[in-house]
Amino acid sequence: MKRGTETPYPLFDAHMHFSQAYLEAGLASFETYGIGGGINLWGGAFLHGHGFSCDFREFLEIRRRRGLERFAAFYWPPWSEFGWRPEAFVRRLCDDMRRYAALGATGLKVWKDLGMFILHADGTPATMDEPALECVWATAAELGWTIAVHQADPSRAFARPTRAGLSREELFERRNRVLSAHPEIRFILCHNGNDVESVAGWAALLEAQPHCLADMNRDPCRHDTVEDVRDFLERYADRILWGTDLGMPQDRPGDDAWCMEHIFNPWRSRLASWGLSDEALHKITWGNGERYFLPG
Numbered sequence: 001m002k003r004g005t006e007t008p009y010p011l012f013d014a015h016m017h018f019s020q021a022y023l024e025a026g027l028a029s030f031e032t033y034g035i036g037g038g039i040n041l042w043g044g045a046f047l048h049g050h051g052f053s054c055d056f057r058e059f060l061e062i063r064r065r066r067g068l069e070r071f072a073a074f075y076w077p078p079w080s081e082f083g084w085r086p087e088a089f090v091r092r093l094c095d096d097m098r099r100y101a102a103l104g105a106t107g108l109k110v111w112k113d114l115g116m117f118i119l120h121a122d123g124t125p126a127t128m129d130e131p132a133l134e135c136v137w138a139t140a141a142e143l144g145w146t147i148a149v150h151q152a153d154p155s156r157a158f159a160r161p162t163r164a165g166l167s168r169e170e171l172f173e174r175r176n177r178v179l180s181a182h183p184e185i186r187f188i189l190c191h192n193g194n195d196v197e198s199v200a201g202w203a204a205l206l207e208a209q210p211h212c213l214a215d216m217n218r219d220p221c222r223h224d225t226v227e228d229v230r231d232f233l234e235r236y237a238d239r240i241l242w243g244t245d246l247g248m249p250q251d252r253p254g255d256d257a258w259c260m261e262h263i264f265n266p267w268r269s270r271l272a273s274w275g276l277s278d279e280a281l282h283k284i285t286w287g288n289g290e291r292y293f294l295p296g
Contacts, residue, residue, distance in 0.1 A: 010036025011268075012289025014215040015148075015190060015243025016071070017041055019054040020062060027068075029260045036070060036286070037294050039188075039215075039243075041109045041148055043076035060103040072293040074107030074148055075100055082133075083118040083126045090132055094139045106293070107146040108136070115151055115171045116162040125164035129174040141184050146292070148215075150190040151175045155197060179209045186292070188241065189214040197223045199232035206236055213288070215243040219270055230274050237280035241288050242271065 016038045018026045030038075043056055056075055063073060075097065081089040097108065110128060118126040128151060140147055152158075152171040166174075172194070179187055189205070193214045196202040202220075206212065220229045233240060246263055271285070 010034050010286060012036065012242070012286045012293075013038035013244050013246070014188070014241035014289055014293075015039065015041065015217050015245045017246070019043075020059055021054060023062070033260055033264050037072075037289055038070075039072045039074060039107070039148070039241075039289070039293060041074045041076050043078075043109070056100060056105075057103065060100060060105060064104055069104065069295050072107060073100075073105045074109050074146070075105055076109035076111065079111060079114045079126075080118055082114065083120050086120070086126070086130075086132050090135050094135050097136075097139050097143060097145070101143045101145070106144075107148060108140055110147060110149045110151070112150050112153060115166060115174065116153070116164050119164060125166055127164075127166070127171075127174045129177045133178075137178065137182050137185065141182065146186045146188060148188040148190055149175060149179075149194065151194050154195045154218075176209070179212060183211045185211065187212045190217075190243075191245070192216055192218045192220060199224045199228050203232055203236065206239055213239050213241060213292070215241045216284070217243040217245045217267070219267075221270075221274075226274055230276060233274070233276055233284065234280050237276075237283045238288065240284050242285045 011034050013030075013035050018040055019042060029035075042059060043054075060073060063069065063071065077089075077093050077096070097105075115125065115127050120126055128149075137147075139145075151174075152168045155168060158168045175194070187209070189209075189212055193202045193205050195218065196205060199220055202214070206214065220232070224232075244263055244267060246260060271281075276284070
């Protein structure tokens with residue numbers, strides 16, 4: 001039996017990164033590990049940081065031609081440009097979103113560089129709650145897109161000031177202004193609700209933002225007991241999506257250990273060890289992804 005297919009249903013990976021590069025090896029890895037669908041957060045610092053030169057339009061055309069619609073395509077734009085020429089960036093991003101929607105894209109990725117690292121020409125931090133970005137959120141609502149948001153990082157990343165100089169709490173406040181102002185948009189709060197470091201805090205966030213989902217690819221048992229984590233996941237099973245934050249197939253050349261074998265099985269084993277009900281486990285690992293993001 002192939003690894004990852006021990007359950008009677010496949011797995012939906014709600015936090016993936018893959019592109020034209022290594023596509024065949026990536027698809028083979030998904031087959032090996034029983035991944036039947038997912039959300040592919042394409043582009044941004046991920047592609048540029050790994051030296052890939054890929055075009056999102058081309059990727060969408062390959063996705064359609066190869067029948068890969070089971071992997072929802074979210075666009076991750078180069079947010080750094082918003083710092084040095086915000087008007088031109090917003091205008092082009094809104095146009096690109098409409099063009100990409102016509103080719104099958106269904107979401108947008110907001111990364112942590114917006115708030116932590118990017119500065120405007122006058123030295124002020126570029127942030128998610130700026131009025132200039134309202135056009136982007138309105139375009140997402142018009143298209144029916146989901147927005148995957150990764151703001152901030154674990155608290156240890158703020159032991160020293162980030163380049164933008166904003167605290168973790170300030171970033172969350174700015175993020176929450178946008179979430180609250182747009183209940184018509186479905187948001188996914190990546191990395192356990194953006195690295196909320198207790199399930200009680202995570203629950204409070206979900207209660208305050210009922211239109212938000214969250215993907216889970218950090219181990220919440222780092223901060224809470226297994227019993228508290230299990231109770232939280234049972235209660236919010238309809239709003240949690242399982243993810244890996246993986247982009248590298250197993251057979252990637254040996255310049256990067258960030259691949260399926262090193263992350264997938266240990267993470268899946270931890271999830272299975274928490275004693276969730278079959279219903280909650282199914283929702284988190286497949287059902288919610290199928291409900292919200294797979295073609296009808």
